[in-house]
Amino acid sequence: MPKTEQLHQNSSLKNTIRNRRSIRSFKPETVSADVILDLLETAVYAPNHRLTEPWRFIYVASEAGKEKLANSYVSFFRKIKDDFNEEKEQNMRKTLGAVPGFLLVVLKEDENEFTRNDDFAAVSGMIQNLQLLAYENGIGMVWKSGRILYDKQVHQDFGLEDNERFAAIIQTGYPDEQPKAKERTPAGRLFTEL
Template sequence: MEPDTAPTLSPLPTSALLELIRRRRSIKQAQLRPDPIPREYVEWMLEAANWAPNHGASEPWRFTVFAGEARRALGESFARSYRLGIDPQKYNPQAEKAQLERVWLAPVWISIGMQPGGHHPEWEEVAAVGAAVHAAQLVAASLGLGAFWTSGMPVLHENTANFVGLKAPARLLGFLYVGYPAIPWPQGLRGDWQEKVAWRWG
């Protein structure tokens, strides 16, 4: 009599998946083209993010997408956050202007929020959001898009968090900006993974 076996999934091409993971790149805003991105592409990215692993099915990720003219208000929020957060003695009008105008360098900006479920340590919720963002970045790479997770004071300031609708205990963890590269696709560099692994096998 044949033993019962659990059903298995049909295998996917692992080599293609590994190649996609190796291909993913963080490309800075000054190295992106301003060309618009199809909304469908962003939807695919966020659907992938929604399948990230998370403890207790808390699904803590929260995203707000800014594209087109909606970026103007986002730039104004960054500029105001700069004014509110900078030491008055260090204030630089050019730095404020850079925050106001940076949103036009990438066609899509996605706020990265974490809404804790209330039952698990915060670090686990943050890790889940990180996994969600990585999934979105992989889909972006599969579409030939660069995606950069940016932070910094104006991006993380309470004023910016309020602007995107995040209230404590929710946290703003940064923004993912996305666009077509204006440069050749960058080559990646990693050390040998085997040097970072200790085996206790068998």
């Protein structure tokens, strides 16, 4: 057995990385803001070029906050989808209402394109740290993206500055089910040694 394989044979980090799943079905119980903040205190130790720390967080778990978020979603989809009717709105509200909490990850966008790219990479690393920590603590998350992250009206709804946008909307709660793993392409097929 190669030395590196021996080192990682029983690694809990390896197991955490391989077993973490995106959770889309949650129990009704909300994860407390204190628990989310505790996870974030460690997650922010992601690699970050020049330590710009280009993130901040908005946790939406109250009924009023979730209603505000649902209203933003509905307004956004009415704007971009001609066929967004009453039935689709009710389905969206029901789907969003079943999620116990939403962590809005705000990204500060630097004027410099290279710094912006480095900062988004750092935020992505931080989000992966967060998801792994959550998994270890029995908390499920799914990282949501899409055009809504760039919408200026949604930014205004949540008090973002002109130089900020959402990097992710992370649905959060205690898992109601654990999805099965999907097959990944072995890294060896994508690996070249020069």
